[in-house]
Amino acid sequence: MTYPCFRFLPTCLWAALVIPISLFSSAALASTHEFTLGNGLRLIVKEDHRSPVVISQIWYKAGSIDEVNGRTGVAHVLEHMMFKGTKKVPGGEFSRLIAAAGGRENAFTGQDYTAYFQQLHKSRLPLAMELESDRMRNLVLTEEEFSKEIKVVMEERRLRTDDQARALVHETLMATSYQSHPYRHPVIGWMNDLQNMTVEDARQWYERWYAPNNAVLVVVGDVDPRQTFNLARKYYGQIKAKPVLSLDQRKPQIEPKQLGVKRLTVKAPAQLPYVAMAYHALSLSKPETDWEPYALEMLAGVLDGNESARLNKVLVREQRIASTAGASYDSTARGPAVFYLDGTPSEGKTVVDVEAALRAEIEKLVRDGVTEEELARVKAQVVAGHVFQLDSMFFQAMQIGQLESIGLSYRDVDTILRKLQAVTAEQVREVAKKYLKDDNLTVAVLDPQPLEQKAPAAVPAGLRH
Amino acid sequence: MLRHLFFLLLGFYSQWAYATLPIQHWQADSGARVYFIESRDLPILDVSVDFSAGSSTDTPDKSGRAAMALHLVNLGAGGLTEDQLTKGFADVGAQLGAHFDQDRAGITLRTLSSARERGRALELFGKVIQHPDFPEYVLGREKARVIAGLKEADTKPGNIADRSLMKMLYGTHPYGLRGSGEIESVSKLTRQDMIDFHRFRYTAGDAVVSIMGDVSRDEAAAIAESLTRDLPRERRGQSIPEVTPPAVGTQRIAHPATQSHIQLAYPGIRRDDPDYFPLIVGNHILGGGGFTSRLMEEIRQKHGLAYSVHSSFTPLKEEGPFEIALQTQKEQSEEALSITRKVLADFIAGGPTEKELIEAKKNIIGSFPLRIDSNKKILGYLAMIGFYDLPLTYLNDYVKAVSKVTIPQVTQAFQRRINPSGMVTVVVGLPDTSGK
Numbered sequence: 001m002t003y004p005c006f007r008f009l010p011t012c013l014w015a016a017l018v019i020p021i022s023l024f025s026s027a028a029l030a031s032t033h034e035f036t037l038g039n040g041l042r043l044i045v046k047e048d049h050r051s052p053v054v055i056s057q058i059w060y061k062a063g064s065i066d067e068v069n070g071r072t073g074v075a076h077v078l079e080h081m082m083f084k085g086t087k088k089v090p091g092g093e094f095s096r097l098i099a100a101a102g103g104r105e106n107a108f109t110g111q112d113y114t115a116y117f118q119q120l121h122k123s124r125l126p127l128a129m130e131l132e133s134d135r136m137r138n139l140v141l142t143e144e145e146f147s148k149e150i151k152v153v154m155e156e157r158r159l160r161t162d163d164q165a166r167a168l169v170h171e172t173l174m175a176t177s178y179q180s181h182p183y184r185h186p187v188i189g190w191m192n193d194l195q196n197m198t199v200e201d202a203r204q205w206y207e208r209w210y211a212p213n214n215a216v217l218v219v220v221g222d223v224d225p226r227q228t229f230n231l232a233r234k235y236y237g238q239i240k241a242k243p244v245l246s247l248d249q250r251k252p253q254i255e256p257k258q259l260g261v262k263r264l265t266v267k268a269p270a271q272l273p274y275v276a277m278a279y280h281a282l283s284l285s286k287p288e289t290d291w292e293p294y295a296l297e298m299l300a301g302v303l304d305g306n307e308s309a310r311l312n313k314v315l316v317r318e319q320r321i322a323s324t325a326g327a328s329y330d331s332t333a334r335g336p337a338v339f340y341l342d343g344t345p346s347e348g349k350t351v352v353d354v355e356a357a358l359r360a361e362i363e364k365l366v367r368d369g370v371t372e373e374e375l376a377r378v379k380a381q382v383v384a385g386h387v388f389q390l391d392s393m394f395f396q397a398m399q400i401g402q403l404e405s406i407g408l409s410y411r412d413v414d415t416i417l418r419k420l421q422a423v424t425a426e427q428v429r430e431v432a433k434k435y436l437k438d439d440n441l442t443v444a445v446l447d448p449q450p451l452e453q454k455a456p457a458a459v460p461a462g463l464r465h
Numbered sequence: 466m467l468r469h470l471f472f473l474l475l476g477f478y479s480q481w482a483y484a485t486l487p488i489q490h491w492q493a494d495s496g497a498r499v500y501f502i503e504s505r506d507l508p509i510l511d512v513s514v515d516f517s518a519g520s521s522t523d524t525p526d527k528s529g530r531a532a533m534a535l536h537l538v539n540l541g542a543g544g545l546t547e548d549q550l551t552k553g554f555a556d557v558g559a560q561l562g563a564h565f566d567q568d569r570a571g572i573t574l575r576t577l578s579s580a581r582e583r584g585r586a587l588e589l590f591g592k593v594i595q596h597p598d599f600p601e602y603v604l605g606r607e608k609a610r611v612i613a614g615l616k617e618a619d620t621k622p623g624n625i626a627d628r629s630l631m632k633m634l635y636g637t638h639p640y641g642l643r644g645s646g647e648i649e650s651v652s653k654l655t656r657q658d659m660i661d662f663h664r665f666r667y668t669a670g671d672a673v674v675s676i677m678g679d680v681s682r683d684e685a686a687a688i689a690e691s692l693t694r695d696l697p698r699e700r701r702g703q704s705i706p707e708v709t710p711p712a713v714g715t716q717r718i719a720h721p722a723t724q725s726h727i728q729l730a731y732p733g734i735r736r737d738d739p740d741y742f743p744l745i746v747g748n749h750i751l752g753g754g755g756f757t758s759r760l761m762e763e764i765r766q767k768h769g770l771a772y773s774v775h776s777s778f779t780p781l782k783e784e785g786p787f788e789i790a791l792q793t794q795k796e797q798s799e800e801a802l803s804i805t806r807k808v809l810a811d812f813i814a815g816g817p818t819e820k821e822l823i824e825a826k827k828n829i830i831g832s833f834p835l836r837i838d839s840n841k842k843i844l845g846y847l848a849m850i851g852f853y854d855l856p857l858t859y860l861n862d863y864v865k866a867v868s869k870v871t872i873p874q875v876t877q878a879f880q881r882r883i884n885p886s887g888m889v890t891v892v893v894g895l896p897d898t899s900g901k
Contacts (some may be wrong), residue, residue, distance in 0.1 A: 051834060099754065100828060105755075121831060147769075148769035152771070155772040317547065317548075317606070323614075376556075380557060384577055391507060391841055
């Protein structure tokens with residue numbers, strides 16, 4: 001549930017699309033083709049001929065997971081700097097050229113990757129490739145541009161984290177749940193690291209990770225695979241490979257075993273208290289033989305996969321302990337995964353009540369298991385979601401890129417869909433029992449602080465506190 | 466969409482192929498207006514049913530009524546409990562959604578088009594639209610949840626700014642009412658309010674049924690009929706008062722956040738506005754066009770003052786808001802505000818350059834295929850075209866109209882419509898003057 005950082009504020013559509021991608025939405029692969037250039041660049045082309053448009057995404061296997069202490073946030077800062085120009089295409093020209101071609105573009109940085117994309121009419125794909133390949137190698141980083149852009153990134157951090165009580169809770173929860181794994185650092189970086197970052201930090205990052213043999217190019221749309229390959233070869237083919245660590249050469253950084261429940265409190269301006277719980281879990285590594293990650297996905301589905309799922313039904317509707325309650329798990333990550341639960345107490349209830357109610361649901365699940373009916377309902381959504389996803393080229397490209405950039409393959413999508421449908425009720429109970437236990441757990445509580453500076457003008461009529 | 470149905474329109478930039486959508490339109494026996502596009506590419510059916518039941522139908526003492534009614538329709542309907550309904554939709558993998566703004570309340574359904582799934586989903590959807598039960602215990606619970614959400618929203622600088630800005634902009638005009646209502650008014654809503662509102666506002670005569678996807682025209686006709694035949698037939702429409710210029714002013718509200726939220730507004734455009742295209746194209750240049758607008762260039766690229774800055778028009782039946790919004794570190798909020806005002810004033814005084822206009826048109830026209838590259842996006846256009854009674858050729862006309870916009874039209878339209886020194890302004894989060 002770590003939200004990627006965007007180069008600029010995405011439209012609602014993008015935000016909605018990017019964040020919740022999980023195994024619940026897989027795509028058919030009937031018309032997907034893969035190529036590898038001589039320099040190691042992988043190209044995945046998926047045909048979708050419904051509309052004369054195309055999306056081109058380049059995914060670099062470098063995200064906040066690859067950062068080191070003192071330089072957190074550099075992956076995302078470099079993403080911003082990638083729009084500052086090359087010798088051939090000076091600052092700002094990239095965006096102007098794409099806009100003038102009727103294109104839309106953006107970029108985002110996650111824990112495991114950094115990606116850039118353009119959506120445009122299919123006839124403009126060469127332009128997108130020309131510009132994107134140029135900045136893979138020829139980026140010009142200047143002190144002057146860096147000094148302005150780092151301020152923009154700090155504003156982004158203030159907007160999205162420092163002034164958002166629940167974002168602070170999640171940031172602190174991750175920083176506590178993980179004691180050594182780099183997932184403990186926020187993608188946007190710690191403010192002090194941003195304040196002390198230099199253009200040289202960005203340059204080193206670029207030199208180290210931006211290479212064709214550390215990237216995957218994903219093209220989805222009304223294109224011919226062979227022609228697309230020829231285009232990619234033309235624009236990306238001459239870029240030399242670099243000695244980049246492959247994913248399996250990078251340090252594993254295995255998180256030490258947690259030895260007992262951890263608890264923390266965040267004080268921040270807000271009205272409602274809030275509790276978020278994170279259990280260490282595992283992510284998908286061998287799609288064909290793993291079973292636990294699929295069972296964890298189904299577990300999240302049974303708890304919170306639809307309006308009738310357990311947490312909403314029991315905590316919100318029946319017991320009225322919480323005004324919201326949720327569960328989530330994303331099995332696709334390069335590093336480990338976390339199983340989340342969270343909730344907002346309803347009027348008169350406390351975070352203690354909500355935590356107890358969430359735990360009671362887990363205990364009930366471990367004791368009694370799930371019903372076949374519930375499981376079938378979640379599977380129906382897996383199947384429908386798989387079809388619905390085909391309506392969005394962006395979604396289809398996202399799924400391919402995410403899998404490829406964490407060391408899995410777009411081909412695994414079929415396997416994943418099949419294995420999700422094969423999960424049994426007993427397997428769901430087993431993973432609940434194995435992973436959702438106190439020694440794996442970190443609990444974060446928001447202690448809401450009053451807005452003491454608040455002027456009377458902003459107090460709404462009828463506010464009774 | 467529908468590749469084989471695309472045809473060429475030789476427009477301003479003739480290298481592009483433009484699509485027009487093969488919209489079929491008729492009136493159902495129930496009185497509902499139906500907009501349909503058949504598309505067999507994917508086994509999906511999307512449906513939207515829209516009513517004149519937006520927040521502008523509220524009054525100050527019933528503020529939040531329209532949103533609550535929409536929120537409750539699927540929480541008990543046709544004798545089925547919320548649990549039976551939500552399970553029923555989930556069992557066939559169907560997804561319910563909603564659209565809500567000042568003018569409109571819409572309910573959407575996405576389902577697989579296979580007979581079993583589609584049949585079950587539509588059966589439940591028909592109950593939700595026509596026979597919501599508004600159970601007392603559900604209303605009580607949801608009121609409490611909405612009020613909790615309002616209390617939370619009232620602590621957030623962005624929400625405080627939004628709310629204050631709309632009050633200043635619209636005063637007592639119904640567009641000034643907050644969609645979700647106020648704590649006081651929501652707490653007084655009754656089950657009878659919901660029933661009366663639904664009976665009065667959710668009528669077949671006012672309904673617009675939009676259908677996109679894998680069904681035939683005959684099937685679409687039967688679907689539209691089944692979703693609206695039990696509703697009252699009346700066509701009530703809604704007359705919304707004209708918007709008058711606001712009293713100029715700047716409101717500054719303290720807040721402990723690290724950033725100031727700065728928002729400026731002025732009455733903007735109507736859906737059928739004669740200045741629609743010059744203002745939309747002009748706004749693209751001023752602050753609407755992603756990364757290449759004047760505001761983005763000045764505020765973010767040149768000065769590094771904000772992550773996000775944009776301007777927008779929200780076209781409604783009457784004049785929807787023209788807004789500019791940005792967030793910046795408190796200490797530099799006055800600097801950011803004065804640069805924003807200057808960019809706006811300069812743009813209105815001088816208009817766009819030739820180059821800016823050409824590039825804006827290239828982007829708006831060239832990105833046209835991206836607007837209609839999925840069933841979901843097309844459904845949104847169907848609902849909008851239907852609700853505002855726009856011509857079926859609207860999307861096609863749009864491209865042509867944009868291509869004809871001239872510099873004097875943009876300049877004059879902005880000068881006539883937006884008074885840069887008459888803007889209402891809100892700054893939430895003030896520089897710390899205590900010397901801390």
